[in-house]
Amino acid sequence: MMAQPLTIGFDADDTLWHNERFYRLTEARFAEFLADFAEAEHLSERLLQAEKRNLGRYGFGIKGFTLSMIETAIEVTDGRVPAATIRDILEAGREMLEHPVETLPHARETLERLSGRHRLVLITKGDLFDQERKLAASGLGDYFHAVEIVSDKSRVTYERIFAAHGDGPDRSMMIGNSLKSDVIPAIEAGAWGVFVPHDLTWSHEHAEEPGTAPRFRKIAHLGEVDTVLAEIGW
Structure with missing residues (x-):
């Protein structure tokens, strides 16, 4: 089934x-x-x-x-x-504000694979117009069931979004390059948090890895998301 x-x-x-x-x-x-x-x-x-x-x-x-x-x-x-x-x-x-958008390796094919099986939500913070521009220029918008452009990312943010676009944090996962914004608060909300390191992450977004958290995972690139999903039974 x-x-x-x-x-x-x-x-x-x-x-x-x-x-x-x-x-x-x-x-x-x-x-x-x-x-x-x-x-x-x-x-x-x-x-x-x-x-x-x-x-x-x-x-x-x-x-x-x-x-x-x-x-x-x-x-x-x-x-x-x-x-x-x-x-x-x-x-x-x-x-x-006019720079071209260059997608990272494995981004498009990963979204394409997952979009038919799961609800994908883009959760990003920043300027509304600029984030909308980049999403449109990336050509990735059609893979997402919803887009949330937020002022900040916290436990409450993820509780709200995962309740609005799914069955709550317990049956949700957040994937991103920022431990501080993408991973730790998502885990605090009860979701899975998947860390994809990037060489140039802004220093303000640095934090210690929550290595003992049972719902924390770390992957080298987006192409490894399927491995994590298989491991947790999704």
């Missing part, structure tokens, strides 16, 4: 497609813009502090990142940042 569908949540950025590398490239350009005022390492630290301070105001995404770059530029120059530099920062932010 075929098992009833499991609800499987997928993170988007750096799980299904490349994202963080565009932030790293832009941050390198930002360091060049302000090379006369601060060393790159110091600037990176100040920018990270600004990003963390501003998460509650601007949320996750490129727009908040751009505003944090401007704020950092004003701070490290004691308010003397040239208008031309502000213009360059804004242009760099606009370029990020």
Whole structure:
């Protein structure tokens, strides 16, 4: 007898497609813009502090990142940042909002295999317009039964989503590259949490692996999702 569908949540950025590398490239350009005022390492630290301070105001995404770059530029120059530099920062932010979407290995074929057997839900945080743009450009949208673009990811977030799009957390799984956002809170909600490491995960998303949690799994790439499903009987 075929098992009833499991609800499987997928993170988007750096799980299904490349994202963080565009932030790293832009941050390198930002360091060049302000090379006369601060060393790159110091600037990176100040920018990270600004990003963390501003998460509650601007949320996750490129727009908040751009505003944090401007704020950092004003701070490290004691308010003397040239208008031309502000213009360059804004242009760099606009370029990020237009970057092409490149899916990660095994993403498309994994979604295609699973979409006929389970309920797939895209669960991503960030700017609404930008996430919708990337999903459309990726060509992966048709594989998902639902899309949830949220301001943050917590235990309550997963309880709500897995209840709305399935049979609750107990019969659900979340797959992503962030232990802090994708895996740990999903496990806390009662779901399975599958960690797919990415080389460029943002430092703010780092956390210790919940190695003793019975519903924690770690895979090398999305092509190994079927192995996990077979192991748990799905």
